Amino acid sequence: MIGRLIPVAIFLALGVLLAVGLKIADHKSEIPSPLIGKPMPEFNLPVLGQPDVMVSHEELIGTPFLLNVWASWCVTCRVEHPVIEELARSGLIRVVGLNYRDEEADAKAWLARFGNPYELNIADITGRTAIDFGVYAAPESFLVDPEGKIVFKQIGAVTPEVIQEEIAPRVREWSKGP
Amino acid sequence: MTLKNTLLALALALTVSAVHAADPLVFDDPAMEERYNDLTLELRCLVCQNQNLADSDAELAQDLRREIYDMMMDGQGDDQIKTFMVDRYGDFVLYRPAMSGNTLLLWLMPGILLGVGAIAVFFTVRNRNQRLAAERQQG
Numbered sequence: 001m002i003g004r005l006i007p008v009a010i011f012l013a014l015g016v017l018l019a020v021g022l023k024i025a026d027h028k029s030e031i032p033s034p035l036i037g038k039p040m041p042e043f044n045l046p047v048l049g050q051p052d053v054m055v056s057h058e059e060l061i062g063t064p065f066l067l068n069v070w071a072s073w074c075v076t077c078r079v080e081h082p083v084i085e086e087l088a089r090s091g092l093i094r095v096v097g098l099n100y101r102d103e104e105a106d107a108k109a110w111l112a113r114f115g116n117p118y119e120l121n122i123a124d125i126t127g128r129t130a131i132d133f134g135v136y137a138a139p140e141s142f143l144v145d146p147e148g149k150i151v152f153k154q155i156g157a158v159t160p161e162v163i164q165e166e167i168a169p170r171v172r173e174w175s176k177g178p
Numbered sequence: 179m180t181l182k183n184t185l186l187a188l189a190l191a192l193t194v195s196a197v198h199a200a201d202p203l204v205f206d207d208p209a210m211e212e213r214y215n216d217l218t219l220e221l222r223c224l225v226c227q228n229q230n231l232a233d234s235d236a237e238l239a240q241d242l243r244r245e246i247y248d249m250m251m252d253g254q255g256d257d258q259i260k261t262f263m264v265d266r267y268g269d270f271v272l273y274r275p276a277m278s279g280n281t282l283l284l285w286l287m288p289g290i291l292l293g294v295g296a297i298a299v300f301f302t303v304r305n306r307n308q309r310l311a312a313e314r315q316q317g
Contacts, residue, residue, distance in 0.1 A: 034268045134266040136224035
């Protein structure tokens, strides 16, 4: 009797395993960032369109912000753009752009065409700073807390759900004070 | 004419695949070049996740190869370079991740499965032997 049940049990176990695997497969390309909970990487980069004006990570620390990695060649960034604009307009959090591996002229044309929601745009032409942030695709977004620590990373487009469930609750927590 | 064209196309195709992902990186020391080749084979390309860094043509892979090259020229060791990558991209970049809390299950699973199999075989064989012995006694 028990001997007959063993194949059934194996079948069921395999079924559960495959079901879990299917669930995970949806998110398989998202690599969890080891930078969560760590201070944002150091950088000193020019402002987009103003090669003489440099901005460092230290200057950004103090007020929380969302660092949005984007590029004019990135198709998903265009899809994401209205959401970023809406987020900036809502005043929930300041939005800083990291223009990734882009041509200055292309980036400026892109902003002129689709709108510029960014308080500031940092130009990472070589992509070196993006490596320090563990960026492997665009768009990616990093939520940085008042102490300059990365607390959340969104791989792919920021959606209204992401704002509602991941970003807004943390910002509200910070505005309450320690 | 057609044959010649075909052969030419074939030759071109072979050339392209032979120099895939080539970078203008210059090594004076063959040992360094070998180290570089080993390292980039062991690190995963993040964009095209089933490729290693050596084979990938993705721009990020080119950037990372350049970074590894610069670090090597800087005199940094393999472990330092791997730590650099893991600090930014996590254990996932290593095809052979270090044994840690996160990867313990991954490393132990083959052994566990082998053990489970061995136990199953043991009980199956024992049961069959007992059954055969019982049948022999009866018969």
